[in-house]
Amino acid sequence: MADVVLSYQRSHNPVYSRYCTALSPRRGSLPTFLPVAAFKQSRVAAFPSGEEDAVFESSRTGSGVPSRHFVRDLSLYDAAAAVHFEQVFGGRPFVFASYLPRYAEAGEASSLLYMVEMLQDRFGADGSGSVLGDVSRLSGLADRSRREGRPLLVFGAAFGLLDVVERRTFELPETALVIETGGMKTHRREIDRVELHRRLAEGFGLERSAIRSEYGMCELLSQCYTRGDNRFVPPPWMRTWIVDPAAPFEELEEGEVGALAVLDLANVYTASALLTEDRAVRRGKGFEILGRLSGAELRGCNFLLEHV
Amino acid sequence: MSDADDWMGAVAATALEWRDPDHNPRENAVKRTLEAENTFTREAVTFAVNQQMSLLTVDALRGWLNGRRAKTSRTVGVLNAGNIPMVGLQDLLAVVLAGHRYVGSVSSRSPALLPAFVKDLHDRLPALEAAFDAAEQVFARSDAVIATGSDETIAWVQRQCERYGIPERRRLIRGHSYSVAVLDGSETEDDFEKLAEDALLHEGFGCRNVALIWAPIDMSPDPVLDAFAHFRGVFPAHEGTPGRLAMQQAFLAAVEQPHAYGEGLEFLLSRGEPEEQQSGHVRWCAYDAVEDVDRWLRSHVDEIQLVVAGPNVRPRLSADMRLLPMGEAQRPKLDWCPDGRDTVAFLTERIDD
Numbered sequence: 001m002a003d004v005v006l007s008y009q010r011s012h013n014p015v016y017s018r019y020c021t022a023l024s025p026r027r028g029s030l031p032t033f034l035p036v037a038a039f040k041q042s043r044v045a046a047f048p049s050g051e052e053d054a055v056f057e058s059s060r061t062g063s064g065v066p067s068r069h070f071v072r073d074l075s076l077y078d079a080a081a082a083v084h085f086e087q088v089f090g091g092r093p094f095v096f097a098s099y100l101p102r103y104a105e106a107g108e109a110s111s112l113l114y115m116v117e118m119l120q121d122r123f124g125a126d127g128s129g130s131v132l133g134d135v136s137r138l139s140g141l142a143d144r145s146r147r148e149g150r151p152l153l154v155f156g157a158a159f160g161l162l163d164v165v166e167r168r169t170f171e172l173p174e175t176a177l178v179i180e181t182g183g184m185k186t187h188r189r190e191i192d193r194v195e196l197h198r199r200l201a202e203g204f205g206l207e208r209s210a211i212r213s214e215y216g217m218c219e220l221l222s223q224c225y226t227r228g229d230n231r232f233v234p235p236p237w238m239r240t241w242i243v244d245p246a247a248p249f250e251e252l253e254e255g256e257v258g259a260l261a262v263l264d265l266a267n268v269y270t271a272s273a274l275l276t277e278d279r280a281v282r283r284g285k286g287f288e289i290l291g292r293l294s295g296a297e298l299r300g301c302n303f304l305l306e307h308v
Numbered sequence: 309m310s311d312a313d314d315w316m317g318a319v320a321a322t323a324l325e326w327r328d329p330d331h332n333p334r335e336n337a338v339k340r341t342l343e344a345e346n347t348f349t350r351e352a353v354t355f356a357v358n359q360q361m362s363l364l365t366v367d368a369l370r371g372w373l374n375g376r377r378a379k380t381s382r383t384v385g386v387l388n389a390g391n392i393p394m395v396g397l398q399d400l401l402a403v404v405l406a407g408h409r410y411v412g413s414v415s416s417r418s419p420a421l422l423p424a425f426v427k428d429l430h431d432r433l434p435a436l437e438a439a440f441d442a443a444e445q446v447f448a449r450s451d452a453v454i455a456t457g458s459d460e461t462i463a464w465v466q467r468q469c470e471r472y473g474i475p476e477r478r479r480l481i482r483g484h485s486y487s488v489a490v491l492d493g494s495e496t497e498d499d500f501e502k503l504a505e506d507a508l509l510h511e512g513f514g515c516r517n518v519a520l521i522w523a524p525i526d527m528s529p530d531p532v533l534d535a536f537a538h539f540r541g542v543f544p545a546h547e548g549t550p551g552r553l554a555m556q557q558a559f560l561a562a563v564e565q566p567h568a569y570g571e572g573l574e575f576l577l578s579r580g581e582p583e584e585q586q587s588g589h590v591r592w593c594a595y596d597a598v599e600d601v602d603r604w605l606r607s608h609v610d611e612i613q614l615v616v617a618g619p620n621v622r623p624r625l626s627a628d629m630r631l632l633p634m635g636e637a638q639r640p641k642l643d644w645c646p647d648g649r650d651t652v653a654f655l656t657e658r659i660d661d
Contacts, residue, residue: 015562022558027551034562035555041563065581192463246552246586279460294458294484 012046028249031273039067056111058218080266096124099156165203181214221266323364337424346417385450390415452478502635504539512587545574
């Protein structure tokens with residue numbers, strides 16, 4: 001299946017086609033991973049212009065130029081996001097609260113906002129919704145969760161949630177789950193995920209295992225979730241590898257730090273084999289994200305790469 | 309003669325021996341360095357060792373130290389990055405000549421040169437206290453730390469310092485940086501040859517490597533490309549360089565960004581936004597007015613190690629940008645202050661309380 005999809009993209013996606021041609025003959029046994037930065041500079045699509053259902057834009061980090069993902073079929077995005085979400089968290093209606101500052105400002109262009117609203121519609125009980133602007137509503141939703149016996153699920157931007165618990169603490173029901181995502185790469189503060197989860201667990205009055213993470217990006221239609229630890233597990237139609245960011249032609253050994261490369265079949269109409277800019281390490285069938293790859297790592301100034 | 313003079317004399321004498329490529333310890337260390345997993349070529353290692361050794365005269369050392377010496381001797385840990393050969397020698401000498409004990413970690417990419425030099429120096433100076441250890445152990449053994457790295461490295465270093473009780477004033481942490489060239493079209497063939505060294509030596513891996521060239525909008529990059537090709541005739545690329553640049557070149561082709569590269573992908577130059585690329589990939593940026601470049605430089609001062617430019621351009625750029633003539637990026641003077649911070653002052657004033 002993957003070979004068919006990649007072959008289709010080589011034929012119909014001019015950017016990917018030129019990339020593969022320039023790198024031919026193919027090196028190693030892995031797919032040819034297109035750097036995600038291509039989404040900033042070109043229309044990366046295997047279908048004619050104007051046939052897209054939506055165009056998602058990333059937040060403007062780094063150069064300030066956003067990535068643009070032309071989505072031909074939104075129902076495919078909905079299906080990929082919903083099916084995997086249900087696999088991980090179950091399909092019961094949740095008391096579903098979202099908190100996505102900054103993303104909300106991007107409006108329709110934010111793939112995360114779109115996805116969370118879609119999940120909220122599908123898996124949220126009546127009264128679910130954003131608590132942006134009035135986080136005290138969380139206490140009411142927590143009471144309702146206890147009263148109705150429905151688990152509370154809070155889906156929010158990492159640093160947005162951190163700001164919330166720095167202002168006040170909550171006692172969420174012990175069945176509650178908090179899913180944090182995204183924000184670590186845009187915030188000024190340096191904090192690792194373990195510390196982030198510790199503070200969120202403390203601030204929401206939950207066990208550490210109730211704090212989960214979502215890994216997704218504007219350029220990908222599929223997501224990965226942690227399940228009580230720091231290891232992200234991809235959906236069955238997505239594969240991941242850890243590779244040398246400068247020469248992503250072979251997989252690194254388990255435990256070696258490198259760049260995360262993915263093959264996401266939900267990206268069938270754009271580019272499925274992508275090289276991300278995230279530092280990661282393989283953990284069994286999943287991976288752990290360690291942060292963003294920096295210029296120092298790409299240039300080799302970082303002694304830490306070999307000491308982690 | 310003071311103790312300090314004795315020590316400087318020993319350093320200079322050791323360096324004099326090390327100027328000889330056939331000096332056994334140097335020869336063995338170079339051999340081991342070239343066997344390690346890194347991006348070093350024999351020519352680049354030779355250049356780095358010769359360049360550093362040529363600086364170490366008693367007069368130069370005396371001028372650099374300028375009588376500065378710590379009142380209290382401490383153990384100073386240095387985490388050496390190993391991205392270019394012999395990197396960290398200046399820190400080592402600063403530590404021991406300031407009167408401290410040195411404990412360093414070496415990268416597996418450059419495991420042999422510094423320890424071999426220290427061993428030779430120790431033979432002349434039995435009182436020298438300098439040792440090497442694993443990075444984590446360096447913190448455990450140190451009262452002060454010198455380290456260079458990315459934001460994440462720095463975060464890790466800071467955590468280790470907290471863990472081992474090394475106070476902030478005893479940390480010299482240098483961030484990641486790269487270097488920039490500014491041309492105005494009046495450069496000569498000789499200038500371009502020097503620029504090629506500034507950009508391509510060490511496969512672009514050093515913070516002193518020119519990663520970005522600003523040029524007038526109507527200037528052709530052809531003379532620079534010719535100089536790059538010529539440089540590669542003298543300093544051949546590391547065998548891994550074409551592989552590393554292959555993906556970069558393919559990406560440029562994919563997004564139809566103008567670029568040029570040397571035969572066998574020994575170097576890569578692309579036109580585009582002023583953004584640092586991967587090592588060995590030099591970015592060519594067009595400007596309308598030097599004042600615009602100066603504004604850009606000032607807004608990126610924290611990430612720029614140095615700026616090379618010709619005599620017509622330097623007076624038009626802000627003096628605090630650490631301006632050098634072309635051809636000096638890879639030939640730092642002994643008193644060079646990485647990131648603009650004086651290592652000896654750190655060792656003799658800031659940690660000395």
